[in-house]
Amino acid sequence: MPVNHYEVKNSYVKDIFKLDTPNTTYCIGIVDEGYVGHIYYGKKIEDPGIEHILRIDEMPWVPSKNNRDKSSFLDSFPMEFPTHGIGDYREDCLSVESSGGNFAVGLIYDSYEIINGKNKISGLPSTFGSDKDVTSLVIHCIDEPLKLSIDLIYSVFEDLDVITRSVKVTNNSKDSVFLKKIYSACLDMDNDDFVAVTLHGSWARERHMVESEVNRARVSIDSTRGESSHQMNPFLMIKNADATDESGEVYAMNFVYSGNFHASVAEDQFGQIRMLMGINSEDFKWKLREGDTFEAPEVVMVYSSFGTGHMTRTFHDLYRKHLIRSPYKDKKRPILINNWEATYFDFNEEKLISIAREASKLGIEMLVMDDGWFGHREDDNTSLGDWIVNEEKLKGGLKYLADEVNKLGMKFGIWFEPEMVSPLSDLYREHPDWAIAIPGRVPTLSRNQYVLDITREEVRDYVYESVAKVLRSANIEYVKWDMNRQLSDIGSVSLPKERMGELFHRYVLGVYDLQERLISEFPNLLLENCSGGGARFDPGMLFYGPQIWCSDDTDAVERLIIQEGTALVYPLSSMGAHVSDCPNHTVGRVTPFETRGHVALAGTFGYELDVTKIPKEDKDMIPSQTKMYHKYNDLVREGDYYRVASYSKNGQYDCYGVVSKDKKEALYTYVQVMMRPNYHSRKIKFKGLDPKRNYKIEGEDRTYTGEILMNAGYLVKNMWGDFKSCLIHIMEAD
Ligand code: DGJ
Numbered sequence: 001m002p003v004n005h006y007e008v009k010n011s012y013v014k015d016i017f018k019l020d021t022p023n024t025t026y027c028i029g030i031v032d033e034g035y036v037g038h039i040y041y042g043k044k045i046e047d048p049g050i051e052h053i054l055r056i057d058e059m060p061w062v063p064s065k066n067n068r069d070k071s072s073f074l075d076s077f078p079m080e081f082p083t084h085g086i087g088d089y090r091e092d093c094l095s096v097e098s099s100g101g102n103f104a105v106g107l108i109y110d111s112y113e114i115i116n117g118k119n120k121i122s123g124l125p126s127t128f129g130s131d132k133d134v135t136s137l138v139i140h141c142i143d144e145p146l147k148l149s150i151d152l153i154y155s156v157f158e159d160l161d162v163i164t165r166s167v168k169v170t171n172n173s174k175d176s177v178f179l180k181k182i183y184s185a186c187l188d189m190d191n192d193d194f195v196a197v198t199l200h201g202s203w204a205r206e207r208h209m210v211e212s213e214v215n216r217a218r219v220s221i222d223s224t225r226g227e228s229s230h231q232m233n234p235f236l237m238i239k240n241a242d243a244t245d246e247s248g249e250v251y252a253m254n255f256v257y258s259g260n261f262h263a264s265v266a267e268d269q270f271g272q273i274r275m276l277m278g279i280n281s282e283d284f285k286w287k288l289r290e291g292d293t294f295e296a297p298e299v300v301m302v303y304s305s306f307g308t309g310h311m312t313r314t315f316h317d318l319y320r321k322h323l324i325r326s327p328y329k330d331k332k333r334p335i336l337i338n339n340w341e342a343t344y345f346d347f348n349e350e351k352l353i354s355i356a357r358e359a360s361k362l363g364i365e366m367l368v369m370d371d372g373w374f375g376h377r378e379d380d381n382t383s384l385g386d387w388i389v390n391e392e393k394l395k396g397g398l399k400y401l402a403d404e405v406n407k408l409g410m411k412f413g414i415w416f417e418p419e420m421v422s423p424l425s426d427l428y429r430e431h432p433d434w435a436i437a438i439p440g441r442v443p444t445l446s447r448n449q450y451v452l453d454i455t456r457e458e459v460r461d462y463v464y465e466s467v468a469k470v471l472r473s474a475n476i477e478y479v480k481w482d483m484n485r486q487l488s489d490i491g492s493v494s495l496p497k498e499r500m501g502e503l504f505h506r507y508v509l510g511v512y513d514l515q516e517r518l519i520s521e522f523p524n525l526l527l528e529n530c531s532g533g534g535a536r537f538d539p540g541m542l543f544y545g546p547q548i549w550c551s552d553d554t555d556a557v558e559r560l561i562i563q564e565g566t567a568l569v570y571p572l573s574s575m576g577a578h579v580s581d582c583p584n585h586t587v588g589r590v591t592p593f594e595t596r597g598h599v600a601l602a603g604t605f606g607y608e609l610d611v612t613k614i615p616k617e618d619k620d621m622i623p624s625q626t627k628m629y630h631k632y633n634d635l636v637r638e639g640d641y642y643r644v645a646s647y648s649k650n651g652q653y654d655c656y657g658v659v660s661k662d663k664k665e666a667l668y669t670y671v672q673v674m675m676r677p678n679y680h681s682r683k684i685k686f687k688g689l690d691p692k693r694n695y696k697i698e699g700e701d702r703t704y705t706g707e708i709l710m711n712a713g714y715l716v717k718n719m720w721g722d723f724k725s726c727l728i729h730i731m732e733a734d
Helices: 067-074 307-322 349-361 397-407 426-430 457-472 497-521 556-567 593-600 622-638 706-712
Strands: 003-007 013-020 024-031 036-043 094-097 108-116 134-143 148-157 162-171 177-190 194-200 208-213 219-223 232-240 250-255 261-267 272-279 286-288 293-295 299-304 336-338 366-369 411-416 478-481 526-529 547-549 606-608 640-645 653-659 665-672 682-684 694-697 703-705 714-716 724-732
Touching (some): 003 108, 003 134, 013 036, 013 108, 013 148, 036 177, 036 299, 162 177, 177 250, 177 299, 208 556, 219 232, 232 261, 232 307, 250 261, 250 272, 250 307, 286 293, 286 497, 299 307, 336 349, 349 397, 366 478, 411 457, 457 497, 556 593, 556 640, 593 665, 622 665, 622 724, 694 706, 703 706
Parallel strands (some): 336 366, 336 606, 366 411, 411 478, 478 526, 526 547
Antiparallel strands (some): 003 013, 013 024, 024 036, 094 177, 108 134, 148 162, 162 293, 162 299, 177 272, 177 286, 194 208, 194 232, 219 261, 232 250, 250 299, 640 653, 653 665, 665 724, 682 714, 694 703
16 A cells, blocks of 8 residues: 555654555654654655654654653654744744634644545646546645634555645634635655755746755745736755665655745754645635635646655656646647747738748648737737637638648648737727736736736636637637736725735636646647747646646757756657757757757657748758657657757757667657767767667667666767757667
């Protein structure tokens, strides 16, 4: 059984809960007074006799022995879910405002339940699995004075080193209580020379990996922007300073949520660390009336004693099998061509059909019409909210365009930005109060637009119907759902003042509700999420759509860094990646067309250029690139990911591989970013192969053992010029 309960005799620890995945064990201890302590998370152990490592007896602080120093106990005891205001002065997970105006809350063990499978979290995305895949533990706790019940929920995956956590708080008192902070997970442990790894960036520079030492100064990441953000991703990992891709201990948390978040890790006065993750408490306040329940989003925890590579592959497998629901999740996605970088707003039906006509001859399978097809939108100043096709621009209407594209043997897809409204729009003129704003304060414009108050049902209904009506009107098989600004001026005319602190979270629930409706009515739709590039690249969005636009930066070199950081957590099958024209529109760099194709192969693969205008030698390469996609995509989408070399670290070259689960086939992508004069070839040691098997490299006659390719290596010749690349395709020899 992956979850077991043991009673302990003759110890201050009374109960132990032991959670086991294939290679890891997590232990929780309930102590005499009912505190829920964290005993262990690490390599798998069989023996439950582990209560001795919960530091209690060596200290004179045990409350029942010396009540005077109870706060010393609370301030050092490794907690499963630390609460505010009772004497644990480290960062906590839960605080309230009671009817009496107080902030303290406690958590005392009451009972437990072991459940086959995993319950859904209402209104929120979460990982899933059958009764065979997952077992859950619910530890029921109470705060007696406030009459709160607090459930700590753990789900343990049978075949993956994953434990998920979430929390549920119910108010059983007649008085209302406000939650001021509720995180979803906490890990208390000793500092084992840990370094934190987080993903940071900006527009066009998303998810660059950053390392910070874990010490008394808190490493803290967050978003207060209403989305998970370009700036910081809801992912926090700590690893031993000397851990590598293949060795060392790694603890990681990833938040299945697309709004404001907070995560941190810091060492306390005793050299213990506390790692936390949850909804950001800034501007958060949630009212619980009698009988109300609040469910906090899920945190996915992965522990690996085999370095970061195993952690990455665990996240990839979990998300591919137990988070993404789309019918496309195990399928090749149609190779698309998107007109954004090709035309921006300057297009009509003729232009789009001419792009589609050329594209269809080259093996491209879907035309996606981006921003600018509706209302009077000729630039980013107007019309968001007026989701009515501009028939002056698209003569014959949307159905005509979709039909013409279909006649070419291609699918047709469309762009929306459903959550937004332009001040210059019919929608805003009719319903100015539908925008998020504070009465008496002019809200801040961003990209000339406001955010719709989708916490309101009537606004959501309008938004949903206007999108669905368009989708019902023609054969549209793909939607790019964009969000191009962050939230500010938090105010809603429909929320009473004591509930204004609910707006940020209600907004995210609104996004989820809209996308759930969309995929329910259009179950075969391919949904790609996007937010000004990759500002909403998080597990929450993957519950609704199988892919997310990774970044507006399509430059092949910048993408190496962005895609490396993204792939640290998220599967390649989810990374929107396109070949675009040069000089690159974001950085002005000129890279070979071939390299742009090799780099985009790491993701969903597509084009973002005017195929009627690009140089002939580039266009001539597209048929072989589309063939390359069909040849390798099953492997890229389903294989195991191995990082071999990192341009972000060495400044010269990059190499990653995908290896089939049966280890019979592998593809390594090598990019020589900088040419080095008068150097030998580069020795590359592949990863992930079977050392005992014989392999052939496509284009060569001889065979190699996996052992040689991984330990002795393979020589990749210097290529003439910067930004050159090659694919190394390895297959089992007969
Ligand atoms: C931001 C997206 O990331 C781009 O790809 C494009 O769709 C624009 N928005 C359109 O406004």
